[in-house]
Structure formats: C-alpha cells, structure tokens
Amino acid sequence: MPRSLKDPIIQDVFNAQPTITQTTSGTKIPYPFPSPADWRDHWIYFLLVDRFNNPHHPPTPNEYPCAVYQGGSFSGIKQQLPYLKKLGVGALWLSPVLMNPQWFKNYWGGYGTLDFLRIEPRFCDDPVSALQDPTVGDAEFRSLVDEVHAHGMYVILDIVLNHTGDVFNYEGMRDEAPWNDTGEYTIYWRDGQGQAKGEWTDTSNIPNRPGDGVIWPEQLQQNDFFRRRGDGGLRGDFSRMKELVTEYLIPDTTIYPVRNHLIKAYQYLMAKFDLDGYRIDTLQYVEADFARVFGNTMREYALSIGKKNFFTFGEVWQDNDEARIAEFIGRNTEKDEEFIGVDAAIDFPMRKRLVDICKGIAPPKDLADHFDYRLKILRQIVSSHGDASKHYVTFLDNHDLDSRFHNKQFPELTKLALTCLLCMQGIPCIYYGTEQGLDGAGNMREYAREALWGLPDAFNEQEDLYQFIGELSKLRAAVPALRYGRQYFRPCSGDGVNFGHSPYKGGVIAFSRVLNDKEVLILANTNTERNVVVDVVVDKNLHSEGSEWEVLFPLAKQGTFHTRSRSQGVFRTIQVELSPSDFLILG
Numbered sequence: 001m002p003r004s005l006k007d008p009i010i011q012d013v014f015n016a017q018p019t020i021t022q023t024t025s026g027t028k029i030p031y032p033f034p035s036p037a038d039w040r041d042h043w044i045y046f047l048l049v050d051r052f053n054n055p056h057h058p059p060t061p062n063e064y065p066c067a068v069y070q071g072g073s074f075s076g077i078k079q080q081l082p083y084l085k086k087l088g089v090g091a092l093w094l095s096p097v098l099m100n101p102q103w104f105k106n107y108w109g110g111y112g113t114l115d116f117l118r119i120e121p122r123f124c125d126d127p128v129s130a131l132q133d134p135t136v137g138d139a140e141f142r143s144l145v146d147e148v149h150a151h152g153m154y155v156i157l158d159i160v161l162n163h164t165g166d167v168f169n170y171e172g173m174r175d176e177a178p179w180n181d182t183g184e185y186t187i188y189w190r191d192g193q194g195q196a197k198g199e200w201t202d203t204s205n206i207p208n209r210p211g212d213g214v215i216w217p218e219q220l221q222q223n224d225f226f227r228r229r230g231d232g233g234l235r236g237d238f239s240r241m242k243e244l245v246t247e248y249l250i251p252d253t254t255i256y257p258v259r260n261h262l263i264k265a266y267q268y269l270m271a272k273f274d275l276d277g278y279r280i281d282t283l284q285y286v287e288a289d290f291a292r293v294f295g296n297t298m299r300e301y302a303l304s305i306g307k308k309n310f311f312t313f314g315e316v317w318q319d320n321d322e323a324r325i326a327e328f329i330g331r332n333t334e335k336d337e338e339f340i341g342v343d344a345a346i347d348f349p350m351r352k353r354l355v356d357i358c359k360g361i362a363p364p365k366d367l368a369d370h371f372d373y374r375l376k377i378l379r380q381i382v383s384s385h386g387d388a389s390k391h392y393v394t395f396l397d398n399h400d401l402d403s404r405f406h407n408k409q410f411p412e413l414t415k416l417a418l419t420c421l422l423c424m425q426g427i428p429c430i431y432y433g434t435e436q437g438l439d440g441a442g443n444m445r446e447y448a449r450e451a452l453w454g455l456p457d458a459f460n461e462q463e464d465l466y467q468f469i470g471e472l473s474k475l476r477a478a479v480p481a482l483r484y485g486r487q488y489f490r491p492c493s494g495d496g497v498n499f500g501h502s503p504y505k506g507g508v509i510a511f512s513r514v515l516n517d518k519e520v521l522i523l524a525n526t527n528t529e530r531n532v533v534v535d536v537v538v539d540k541n542l543h544s545e546g547s548e549w550e551v552l553f554p555l556a557k558q559g560t561f562h563t564r565s566r567s568q569g570v571f572r573t574i575q576v577e578l579s580p581s582d583f584l585i586l587g
Helices: 008-014 074-079 081-087 127-132 134-150 257-273 288-305 322-326 348-358 365-378 411-423 464-478
Strands: 019-022 028-031 044-047 091-094 115-119 154-160 168-170 187-189 277-281 311-314 344-346 392-395 427-431 486-489 508-515 518-525 532-538 548-553 560-566 571-578 583-586
Touching: 008 257, 028 134, 074 081, 074 134, 081 464, 115 134, 115 257, 127 134, 134 154, 134 257, 154 257, 257 288, 277 288, 288 311, 322 365, 348 365, 348 392, 348 411, 365 486, 411 427, 411 464, 411 508, 411 518, 411 583, 464 548, 508 532, 518 532, 518 571, 571 583
Parallel strands: 044 091, 044 427, 091 154, 154 277, 277 311, 311 344, 344 392, 392 427
Antiparallel strands: 019 028, 168 187, 486 508, 508 518, 518 583, 532 571, 548 560, 548 583, 560 571
8 A cells, every 4th residue: 555655556557558457347448448528428427425325234323414424335336327327427426535534433525535545445345444455445446437437437536635634633632723823833643543642743753653644645744734723714724624735835946745746646546546537626725826737737647648538627616706716727818827727617606596596586687697797707718628618517406505406395496407407508417316306405514415325215217307317318418509509598578579588586597509500499487386478589590480499308398389580570589388397498
C-alpha cells in the first residue's frame, strides 16, 4: 500500500500500458476505457455509495433521518447495474470513496478524507479485512468500475480539493474552534482511534505515524499545509473538516506543494481505477487559478493515457452569480491566463428557478430572464469544448439539500420537472431514488439521504417514475436537438394578442431546442388546478403556415398541432391546450 507519492507502486501505475481487462462477469473491456465523444449524450445518475445498496444485509438500524453509516457497498452498486442501465443511465457519479477516519461514525458521505491513496474499507464486503489489507478495497472498487464500463456506462468520482477529514484537534482539545483572526492555533494530530495526542503538535515529531491516523500520503503531513484557524467560511474549516492551504507557496519559488500533491494523487487514482471524470466538491472555496490548473492537468494527463474527453465539473454553489461560476469554467477572456478551467459547473442557478417555478413559487419568466443573463456572462468565456450546454450539469435534487423535489401529493409535477430537466441545455443529473419516488423532507440534510435498499421493493422496475424516466431517456437519445440544440424560451399568449414569458406563478414554461433545421418545443403547465390554452411563438424560418407538429412525448397524448400566422405574419405560433400539471414535447 503506497504511503508516499514517491512510492514505486505509484510509478508502476503511471507506467501501465494499454491492455484488455476481463471483468468478474467475463466481459472484456479496453484499459484505459475510452471517453465518450460528447458528455451531453449521457445523463448522470448521482448516488451515495453508503445509501444505495448492499446485497448482503439491510441498512444499519437507526432512527430516520439516519445520521450514521448505513452499510452501502461497492458490490451493492454492482448488483444493480442492469437496473441502472435499463433506466437509461449513461454515467454514475459516485460519492467519495477514499478512506475517511475510521473512528468517525457519523455520516459525512465520504467528504472527510484521511488517505488520498486508499479506498474506504467500510464500502467493501468485508470491512475488517479491507482495513487490514488495503488491496482488498482496491480490488473491489476497480471491479465495480470495470463492470460499469462493461455495461456501457461511465464512472465520475466525487473528490475534494479544499479540505480533509478531522485529522487533528485544536488547543484546549476542541474538535472545532471559532475563526482565529490573529494567527494559527496549536494543533494536536489524531491517532487511529481519533484520540488527539498532546505531544503530537507536529508530524515530524511523531514516531511510527499510524496508517489510520494523521493524514496520508506523507507529503501532506506538514502543519503549514493546513489553515489551522478554525471554522471560517471561505478561508477556514468546514465544521470538523480541516481546510488545506492550497495557495501555500514555498518561499522564493513558484512551487505550490499542496496543489502538486493533490494533482499527482488524483492523476494516480484516475489511472489506477480507470475513472472517466471527477466532480469537485466545494470548488468555489479553492482559488480560481488552482481550479483552472487542476482542470488543465487532469485533462492533459487523461489525454496522455488515451482518455480524450475526461470530464471535470465542480460545485460552485451560487444561485444567482453567473460571473462567479464563470471564474472556474472554460477560459475567461478578461483574464490573461492560458489555462482552461474545469469543463462544467453544477447548475445551481437553473435548479433554483426550475424547482421554484415547477412548484408554483415563482413565474416562468424568472427562468427565461436568467437564461438571458447567463448568455451575457458567457460572452466572456471561450470554452474548450464549444457551446454553453457543455458548461453545466443540471439537476433537481442532491445530497446537500434538506428535501427532495418529489411530493407524493403532486406526482405529475415531478414528471413535469424531469421533462424540463432532460430537455434543457446541459448535462442532466438525476439523484438516486428519484425513480422510486423518494420524497424525504425536513430541516437537515439526512432527510434527503435515505438508504434506498431499506425500502420495500426498492429497485422496482415497474415503478411509475422508473418507467417514465426510462421512456424520456429513450426520447432524449433519439432526438439530437434535445442534446445539442440551441435553446430559446418562447413567448406565450392567452389571448392571441399579448405575448411574453409567463409573469405569473403557476404559468406555462415554453422553450425550444433548435438544431440545424429541426425545432423541438417543450411546454409545461405548472398550474395544478387550471387548464390553459396558449399560443406559443415558434421559429418562422423553420415552419410554414399550416405545418404539422406531432407529440413526441408522452406517447399517450399523441396528436397533431398546426402552425399558424399571427400579427399580420410577423411571427408564427401554435395553439396548445394543457391540463393542470400537463406537459408536451412537440416536434
């Protein structure tokens, strides 16, 4: 097991040659597994390893919401790969799988790394053996990745650059400390049982540093590489998770050691486990220039081993500030830098507006207005991959929210929102359990982190939402405009005279995806009580008067609509009637 980035084992992985790998099921796949030509061809399924499935035992008993490890495993994911493939999944985004402090039992989803080179033993079938022999975890995780590839899907791993786990204590023996304006606290490093040692104030003074204590690899075992100022927002710990000083610069040099160590560790993991992409947690908390350097180094290393489109996207949690998001993705032409940033950001601005509109909290006009604002910001961005739809991973739910979108009282609204999600610009991402109608809601994040396999009939392929997502996924795969098309929010009218984006709560969402000479129109009535009849503007250059539109989805609502002229031929429209919570895709 490597403890140092200089270990020959690390170099052996970097020196590995292309080969053919045989999976445990007997399927032969190439190593390295080639990247997809375009990530927009695949929607992403985000699952929490600890909360998805274990074929050997039920979840750990604990009062819901569960705040302790539940026992999800790599083999549990592997068991359900046919279920995921049938759903239409193109890529699995896995929560972090690197080793966390073993003494910490509360659920953090794996975001508190102790060892950047080792797999978390608790995700293995025999955690005790995996803790004693790290090669057990390596083998189980690599087996999972290979089987995902054998099913024609890709693996995106959640990673952390900003912080580590709770690897030391503060003076006064405090797990957490308030922000210190005057300087660094004295710290006491922890052993494998989580005990902070009063004499362990510097790792250089610790003989026989424990493999399940302090921090690994050994290159990170320096006090100066940690902030040590307590909990402090953009420049401090996340509660008990300790922030790295990624901007640390060796005096009189241009060397950033923390950045370099993290880059090498994640290049090693990419090669060793044949990963296809990284989702970067808390990206906005590291320096924008580091984000750009990291994205560039991952991209270049992947190209060097034959992965031509390794995907990086980050968490820049901004509901409104598109300029802030733009600092991390693509290339900002206002900055004199040659590095291209990460490929995409998680689309918090669109998520907030789409959820609020679909739930009747906000008018559809808010979504159209924000899209116009985004276009203005993106004029400053020269992407490494082309148009804006590659810059965003769109979503409705995730593990950092206190509740899920789905509400059993309004199931059609979930279908409406999913239809918009899978048809809008971006790379769609669906949170695990959505297809089974999970609806956790409360005042803490664990409500949205339910152990899926603990439910009766948890992987039911006859479930209504499972089948709905599967059919919608087939349509997206069959219609290129829904993946690559330009996006336009379309003005509507209730009287055929006054047109605009719906300014009222419970209004109609209307947008088009246009690719070459094809236009696909998506319509959704967010009102849960009232029918609407609306005229919707469409592209005059693509549709002559009287041209026919057919219902592409849902197939149960098959029918034909006709284009007609309005306002003395200035523009074309179609007229559509929508029931409460109704939606249509026309083409």
